[in-house]
Every structure is written in structure tokens, then in C-alpha cells.
Amino acid sequence: GDSVTQMEGPVTLSEEAFLTINCTYTATGYPSLFWYVQYPGEGLQLLLKATKADDKGSNKGFEATYRKETTSFHLEKGSVQVSDSAVYFCALRAGGTSYGKLTFGQGTILTVHP
């Protein structure tokens, strides 16, 4: 079945450091890929998405490129801020009859210190 694997966390960084959160997936066909962010006590917010191979999603300084050859969708940011502290989830939606179903990774807790 479909699955998403995220790098083990938590991740602790100093402000202005470079961020990478690894995400790899297993799916049949050509899934759409997403990164969501969850702040304490809130639901999930869509951070960025990519719907086909070699697409780059970007938002608020975050970027991720859909790499079909390595089945990866790693999240990067050049300079993190304290306000980026949150839980980050990588997710996919497979094609076919996967109506309304997102498959999520386990989440990566990011803490950024001043």
C-alpha cells in the first residue's frame, strides 16, 4: 500500500540555520505530494504541494521538489525563524480511487531557538 516515511525527529535548530526534513514515499502511479504544518492546538495548514515529477512547490521560504527517480519530496528552508517551530507532515494522495484520502508521514517536530 501507499506509505510516507519522514526523517526521525525532533529537529532543533538555531535561528537563521538551514533546514532539511527528508521525506520518501511509496505509491503506485503518480501521486500528488504535500507538506502540511501543524502549530500547537491547531489543525493542519497546507504549506506547499507538487503534483507531477520535477515540480517544485514553494511558500513562505520553504521549498520541496518532487523527485520521482528517488521517490522523495524533501522540505528545505534557507533560514529558519523561531516562528517556524511546529510539526511538519509530508503527505501523498494517490490516484485512482483514493478519493479524499491523504497518507501522512509520522511528522517531524521542529524547534527553533533564538
Add this chain to the structure above:
Amino acid sequence: KAGVTQTPRYLIKTRGQQVTLSCSPISGHRSVSWYQQTPGQGLQFLFEYFSETQRNKGNFPGRFSGRQFSNSRSEMNVSTLELGDSALYLCASSSTGEGRNEQFFGPGTRLTVL
């Protein structure tokens, strides 16, 4: 445009009781999906409704059920509550629930079973 709303935000029940959670999607969205979030299992897909029909279902027991009304609002019901049902229940809406269309999440309902 108003976001996805969920009521109630917090709920405390005892084992054996039943509970009904409500979700109002973004105006114009016809697909509503439900997820259960727990520290141990992460985010798991419960089911998806589109135009009052359940199109997809996750691997949960029959105690978990849902429905969708003609205005796209959705409810989920859990009968004979167990301690393990304590979780954050998230609702997400999408225009069609398919392919590249992203899902927008509500703030969730925190259910505690005592």
C-alpha cells in the same frame, strides 16, 4: 471565505457512550474527509464523503460512521466509546477530493474518553 469549522472543539465522554462530531466545509467544497490523530498512530484516514455518498473508507471498526448532508456539512459518529478512541479528530474539505486538489483542515475536535 470562511474556513473549515468543527464543533465542538473539546469533548469529554465516558466509555460505552456515543458521540457525534460536526464539520462544516468551505463554501463550494463537496468533499469532506475525516482523520484521527493520536500520538501513537499519527494521522489516519477514517472516511470521505462526496455529494452525500461515502466514496472511500479507512481501516476502522464499524463503530465509526459518518454521513453528509445536502449542504455538504458532515457528521461523524463513534458508538460504544473505548479509551483508545481518545484523539484529535480532524475534518478536511476539498473541492472534489481527487488528484491534485488540496485539502483544507479544520481546527479539530479533541475527544477525551474516561
